[in-house]
Amino acid sequence: MASRITIYEIARAAGVGIGTVSRVLNNHPSVTPETRQKVRDVMRRMRYQPHTYAQRLARHHSETICAVIPFFTNYFFAEILRGVQEGIGRLGYDLVLFGVNDVSQAESSIARALQRGRVDGMLFFSMRLPEKVVPRLREARLPIVLVDSYHPDFDSVSVANANGAYDATEHLLSLGHCRIGMITASQLSISAGERLDGYKRALEKNGIRYSKELVKAGANTKEHGFNREAGCEAMSDFVRMGSEMPSAFFVSSDIQAIGALAALSEHSLRVPDDVSIVGFDDIELAEHLRLTTMRQPMYEMGETAVERLRARMEDPDMDVLHRTFSPQLIVRDTCGPFIVKGR
Amino acid sequence: MASRITIYEIARAAGVGIGTVSRVLNNHPSVTPETRQKVRDVMRRMRYQPHTYAQRLARHHSETICAVIPFFTNYFFAEILRGVQEGIGRLGYDLVLFGVNDVSQAESSIARALQRGRVDGMLFFSMRLPEKVVPRLREARLPIVLVDSYHPDFDSVSVANANGAYDATEHLLSLGHCRIGMITASQLSISAGERLDGYKRALEKNGIRYSKELVKAGANTKEHGFNREAGCEAMSDFVRMGSEMPSAFFVSSDIQAIGALAALSEHSLRVPDDVSIVGFDDIELAEHLRLTTMRQPMYEMGETAVERLRARMEDPDMDVLHRTFSPQLIVRDTCGPFIVKGR
DNA sequence: ATGAAAGCGCTAACAA
């Protein structure tokens, strides 16, 4: 394996002690420019590379941050991850990825990460933190930020899901729709829950009674139900309601909305003429499909999460901060006014 | 930070030596069941966690593999990464991600990774390995596998791009099209180059002269031109050819095909009535858009790459192996027979 | 400013 050269050989070759070598490695001020240069030259000549793990062991920190992330195949996560990656790159840290499929895997990831000095900070994505790990996490005093999730004890960056859902529903309401359905996702997801709440709140505010029959999720629970299939299934269910079917829908994610659109077209229902749809996320394809949706600043959320983590690593005693981005309504072509149809 | 408990405290508490503790930690056979149990109990009770970096330093290997990956926001990479993540999880290894935007960043990633013992293996995605780093990589004798790329000196897993492109073009030819355009991407990408070759080969085989005018790439070079914008731009260029415009197109990726579709619909050209399109990749949305395309088994490629890496870590002297998957033509609704149109 | 020496927490060779 790559070079067996240690600071000892460098020290010998440069005619100095290992302490000095270490000092130039760490840019310690008290080294004369000449010595520094001499040591640097030797290092270059011998192609010296410090041994990261030895450094980490001696320094008691790792300069790595760990991201625990479910389903990272989907566009929403990929985009946030891109922001994270960018931020971490700037810090010069390593990013280690723990992909998890369920809560128990998350717990084992946490256990691994909690090893002393293993990681300097953690990012949790879209996960309801299992309450049983919270005490351990707190006492570990490990900097943590939650992304697209929430817990009172930890920093978080997320989007105002309820408000976004509220605005989305309001938009539909303002178009004259009064029978508005919602396609939701698993309530295991905090975001899904909040979006449902926002929808309910908007109805209520407008004097419309919330009806359970108008809220459906697909059978496919992959990715907490945030998938195309689920959207398609849910919409198919709605179509089966026949004349009872709502004229407009708020869908809790774009990917589900895409599925819903497919179901609609399969049943020869036109958008926005027959049915109006508003999604959530504003993934790249939403624009392509001209989908009206609530935009989340995903990349920026990723960057912000890293920045927050950096701040907390610097000062572990800061107050807990919950950074909330406001989703923005992007009006495109999937919503139209409510029109009473003849049959 | 998390527990300050070391094998010393465990040893003391259990009334054994640290050697024994280490042995139970590493499942060394020569420990009596009773001692083992006793030590295990103490560990559990004291919530002991080994210090990874100390282990790595002493063991001379890291049980981590590093993935160097460009643009990992896109679906193609995300999907491969999912396979990678799955495979690595099974091995119990760590996955550290180096996102790179260009070749120089790739080189610095390589330098970092080459530190002794830092990583046990590397995965390079979709990158033409800079020839200048090849000698260093070889002499480091670090297990490496290239994914969606090729170099004679290193293991690789990829798809038969040229054959795929050939088949795609053949498909169009078999439908009666003879003026077939291609939307390509940056020739910095090996895959893009191979796909272009396959297209040329198919034309040639069918006695059709290759014409430079019929091959275009968009101006947007983000992600090597594998992006929606670029596809849209390229197709717009084609549309400007008026009656000279090809009746069918092979597009080097689905994401570009999606852009091309958008451009077409903007110009009121219908698919497949006016224009036929075949893409490459078979990303999730291809199905939704009913796009005819060449499928790459992305997830499987990711898994295979890890498996190959594991094999090479086990036996560094194996022969170099290039694993090639065959892309598969998925016929959907974007291709139709060539029809001579009246004007 | 610099060298020597004592850790960091573990593994592994060596005795016993």
Add this chain to the structure above:
DNA sequence: TTGTTAGCGCTTTCAT
């Protein structure tokens, strides 16, 4: 089987 000891390659006092 088990304890002791010498590394692993670095950082960081503590003298000088």
